[in-house]
Amino acid sequence: MKYFEYIEPKDLAEASQILNEYPEAKILAGGASLVVLIKNNLIQPSHLVNIKTIPGLDQLRWDSKEGLKIGPLNRHRDIFESPLIRQHCPILSEAASKISSPPIRNMGTIGGNICHGEPAADFPPALIALGAKLRLFSTKGERIVAVEEFFVDFYETILSKTEILSEIIIPPLPSRIGGTYIKLDKTNNSIAIVGVAALIGVDEKGNCNYVGVGLGGVAPTPLKVKNAGEILLGKKVEEDLIEKVAKEAQLIANPITNIYASDRYRKEMVYVLTKRALKEAFSKALMI
Numbered sequence: 587m588k589y590f591e592y593i594e595p596k597d598l599a600e601a602s603q604i605l606n607e608y609p610e611a612k613i614l615a616g617g618a619s620l621v622v623l624i625k626n627n628l629i630q631p632s633h634l635v636n637i638k639t640i641p642g643l644d645q646l647r648w649d650s651k652e653g654l655k656i657g658p659l660n661r662h663r664d665i666f667e668s669p670l671i672r673q674h675c676p677i678l679s680e681a682a683s684k685i686s687s688p689p690i691r692n693m694g695t696i697g698g699n700i701c702h703g704e705p706a707a708d709f710p711p712a713l714i715a716l717g718a719k720l721r722l723f724s725t726k727g728e729r730i731v732a733v734e735e736f737f738v739d740f741y742e743t744i745l746s747k748t749e750i751l752s753e754i755i756i757p758p759l760p761s762r763i764g765g766t767y768i769k770l771d772k773t774n775n776s777i778a779i780v781g782v783a784a785l786i787g788v789d790e791k792g793n794c795n796y797v798g799v800g801l802g803g804v805a806p807t808p809l810k811v812k813n814a815g816e817i818l819l820g821k822k823v824e825e826d827l828i829e830k831v832a833k834e835a836q837l838i839a840n841p842i843t844n845i846y847a848s849d850r851y852r853k854e855m856v857y858v859l860t861k862r863a864l865k866e867a868f869s870k871a872l873m874i
């Protein structure tokens with residue numbers, strides 16, 4: 587392991603300046619993924635910039651106009667246990683509960699989970715289904731992007747060298763909404779073979795007024811099933827339309843074969859699980 591310098595910035599501006607000054611510097615959050623990479627000499631950062639010393643990055647608050655605002659340093663366990671999250675977007679709490687083992691859930695942060703760019707991570711599909719946005723801070727300017735636009739390729743994101751994920755924003759959802767996150771994995775502690783998050787909202791006439799479907803583990807990046815809205819919005823949620831969305835999910839999936847599963851198996855399962863998740867989401871919405 588190469589020698590590195592450890593820095594505790596006092597605020598986001600200082601952290602971003604350090605990233606600007608040292609191109610090989612890396613942000614350190616929970617360290618669950620980063621430390622594994624360093625120990626195995628897969629990356630050799632010159633500096634580790636520990637953002638845990640920056641106050642306010644672990645906030646979690648609800649605003650009736652803007653929705654839920656989640657600081658990137660909330661750990662998987664915090665997300666799982668938060669009453670605010672359980673009330674406003676339980677699907678995120680469900681995704682947190684399915685991440686690996688208690689030590690990882692106590693250590694890893696939602697910001698790190700997103701920024702690591704792992705295509706099979708559990709939060710991104712749920713965040714995609716929720717229509718989440720990410721606030722990216724840099725001394726060179728701030729921008730807000732849709733979560734599905736954040737991922738570029740395997741472990742590659744749009745984060746520029748000086749940018750830091752500073753907030754996750756989940757806009758308010760319709761009141762009558764149901765959702766679920768289904769994770770197909772080898773064991774309870776392993777990464778998803780396929781992950782599907784689905785949300786369906788229905789209005790007083792029983793027509794679909796919200797749909798969000800996010801996929802993990804089936805492409806180089808987490809995916810949004812973009813045509814789901816065109817297929818379902820404003821219509822009665824019938825079996826044939828659910829089937830259509832599931833076929834769309836299968837169509838956009840571009841999985842790889844690895845030690846956990848073949849590409850063909852993933853492609854088949856993304857269809858099966860999208861159908862299952864949409865049905866479950868719809869029946870939950872009807873119960874409200």
Ligand SMILES: Cc1cc2nc3c(=O)[nH]c(=O)nc-3n(C[C@H](O)[C@H](O)[C@H](O)COP(=O)(O)OP(=O)(O)OC[C@H]3O[C@@H](n4cnc5c(N)ncnc54)[C@H](O)[C@@H]3O)c2cc1C
Pocket residue numbers: 612613614615616617618619620621622637658684685686687690693694695696697698699700701702704706707708709745749750751752775776777778
């Ligand atoms: C054994 C094991 C099992 C796992 N199983 C699962 C699983 O089942 N499901 C799952 O989803 N994940 C799983 N993970 C990944 C886990 O969720 C990690 O916690 C997460 O990927 C990284 O979070 P972290 O806070 O530890 O980030 P770190 O390890 O500190 O950082 C990860 C990367 O993100 C960057 N980064 C972190 N925060 C920010 C920020 N705010 N702005 C910009 N860049 C940032 C870092 O520079 C680094 O490149 C597993 C990890 C391990 C080691």
